[in-house]
Amino acid sequence: xxxxxxxxxxxxxxxxxxxxxxxxxxxxxxxxxxxxxxxxxxxxxxxxxxxxxxxxxxxxxxxxxxxxxxxxxxxxxxxxxxxxxxxxxxxxxxxxxxxxxxxxxxxxxxxxxxxxxxxxxxxxxxxxxxxxxxxxxxxxxxxxxxxxxxxxxxxxxxxxxxxxxxxxxxxxxxxxxx
Numbered sequence: 001x002x003x004x005x006x007x008x009x010x011x012x013x014x015x016x017x018x019x020x021x022x023x024x025x026x027x028x029x030x031x032x033x034x035x036x037x038x039x040x041x042x043x044x045x046x047x048x049x050x051x052x053x054x055x056x057x058x059x060x061x062x063x064x065x066x067x068x069x070x071x072x073x074x075x076x077x078x079x080x081x082x083x084x085x086x087x088x089x090x091x092x093x094x095x096x097x098x099x100x101x102x103x104x105x106x107x108x109x110x111x112x113x114x115x116x117x118x119x120x121x122x123x124x125x126x127x128x129x130x131x132x133x134x135x136x137x138x139x140x141x142x143x144x145x146x147x148x149x150x151x152x153x154x155x156x157x158x159x160x161x162x163x164x165x166x167x168x169x170x171x172x173x174x175x176x177x178x
């Protein structure tokens with residue numbers, strides 16, 4: 001699913017180059033310290049050991065190499081409260097460097113999380129009733145409401161750029177085959 005969301009993000013970028021129990025401003029403070037420079041206080045590009053000094057991980061596991069960038073991947077999970085909403089999140093490390101974070105939460109809490117994100121990031125560049133999208137200093141934030149589940153993803157500028165470059169190279173190679 002995560003790879004599908006990344007593909008959705010890259011396609012989107014290529015095409016476009018309720019009330020919370022806790023005030024949205026207070027909940028927003030728990031989202032990130034960026035995303036211009038970090039997610040939940042962990043700076044983009046940090047190593048896993050650097051991230052563990054800031055966030056307590058439940059577990060960390062290796063994944064198959066990234067299919068687009070062809071580099072080793074590892075993820076670490078944790079939980080945190082966004083206002084009154086319990087969030088399960090994941091820190092993704094590509095070639096040993098932290099480049100993206102994402103989280104899931106109960107779908108019925110979407111309005112509270114949306115309010116917190118809008119308080120934190122301002123008006124989204126694009127939105128539908130079930131999906132909001134921001135680009136902030138080259139970093140990308142996607143918040144969406146899936147059936148029964150809320151989800152957000154925050155990608156560092158470096159990851160977005162690397163994926164766009166890999167997609168362009170893949171398209172160039174496909175064009176040579178024609």
